[in-house]
Amino acid sequence: MASARVLARARLRQGWARVRRAFGPVLLASLAAGVAWFVARDVVGHPNPFFAPVSAWLALGFAADRRLRKVAELAIGVAVGVALADLLVQWIGSGAVQVAVVLAASALVARFLGRGDLLAMQAGVQAIVIVGLPAAESGGALGRWVDALVGGAVALAVATLLPQDPRSRVRSLAHEAVTEIAGVVHLLARGLESADPDDAAEALTRGRASQPVLDQWREEAGAARYNARVSPAFRRHTGELEKLEASAVLADRAMRNARVLARRCVQVVSDGHDTAHLAGLVAAVAAATDDLAADLARGGPSGRGRQALADVAGGCDPWSVSGDDWQVQAVVLLLRSLVVDLLEVAGHEPGAARGLLPEI
Template structure:
């Protein structure tokens, strides 16, 4: 097989792999746009409902959790674009250079003046340009474009919620577990690198830790998506309460990720030194990883409405976190090196943010309990 054929075969395999993992969005986009077209033509009776499928695709292009806002932006953008196109075409006529210039200038100016988002600005401009060049508006088509955009946005919202309509919090619970599992894995691998004095291994873990913010971003996106699903669900009161609990924890999770990244950075420095790394430090990090996993289980159980199970995991989170702090605290002696002191300090900070993430008691009392554990109490 020639090199060109090999590259072509590899490209085809990659394309097939992408389709295996991405067929759901393809099917969703196609169905939503088609259904929007059918409703606009056969139910609403619109002759050329271009904006119905266009609006559906525009809304679905946005990540879940932002689609309600995107729908509003699309509809407002179409309304503004239609208004501008109507006024300009009436004054200058359709399909002229002056009309195109005026439509673009007025639409963008209005969008900027009123602080519109980039989505609204682009939608308004494209709508006005389409109506001024392709299909000039008249007195019967002005509201039709607006209704088409509304139909497309509504269809997109319904389509995007079909798979999670009955249990909109399930994907969030899965993302919670994944986020905390990734953070715990970083701690476990750091512990192994320290136990073996493996500088290269510690650096590899640091590279992972530097990308841990992406896990927090995915957790935020999953939280927004769950909120969007609940807002479109009739029976949602208890779910919204659980969602607020998770929303309040995300900030602390973000801080814990930063703490762990600083901890791994100090661990890399510690592996460069000539002094042996205390075995107890690896044990402390492994115990802290257990606390992180328990915190993830607590949040996931809370999302699922299993309050008793969540309380048990929260208790284990506190027990493991304080045990890790006690182990690290015993290493904080007068002859401790600066990197060792930094690692033990980050164990303390991670424990505090972790306990706050699961809301284990009064926030103001958590640092006192952690400091007491560091002192051996």
């Protein structure tokens, strides 16, 4: 039951974070779709310009990745599918066989025009819609193609005039992912302080539920780094994005170590060991990880979190935490691995991070 609650909270937390990140792109794409409808209906004069907002929405989507090349590829794919399907439907009509023929022809023409999979995919989808949607309901044959061009042009204008900084989404994901690590460590500290193995078990469950966020951070950091490298407007940010991508790999390792630590804490607490001193050390690591998450959200790991982790590393001495309980000492050894990983996320070189720990 407790695990179900932890998983439910994780899904709600991650879902809300996705909504926050998508709000701006969705709003912009929705406004672009409205503008495309207005231009096609009130400027061009088509009574039902269905494909204008469709083209604008598909070309922009709701993702933060809005490179001009990608937007243009999607817009061209929609226009190609609409134009080719319009012409073929005039000759061969509509039906099951016609759907297959028009889909194959549109996809192959799109493949000829460009190597991008998105272009061929959108051409095929729009071809299917054209065959199934009577021309009388969508502005006539060539009118549908014009509407698609209008929507694509609006999408390109939006992508050109309002480019999105590729760092913002990656920073948000970095903050969310490292906050998840901090949340796991906070639960461990609570379980160690209260001697409640259920809290430690919840920490393990939360750590497992947080893996998709870490995976998304790593994937999107790589994509953003590539986008910045090929974009003159954002090429200067390539260095920061490379660091964020490297930090994503290190944070994934930190979370794996946190889960190993959680499993060990469950056993130690269940066996009734004195973990009061250990709880304070783990709580300090959790607070420092919160600071690191805030630093990443602001654009870099160098800041309060880096210093806080360096300070707490000095307290990770197994014999100082427990002089005679080897099982508690073993937990401190696992905690040292986690602290080193977090120090590397904060920008320390591996040797320097290990050098901040007390010698044993």
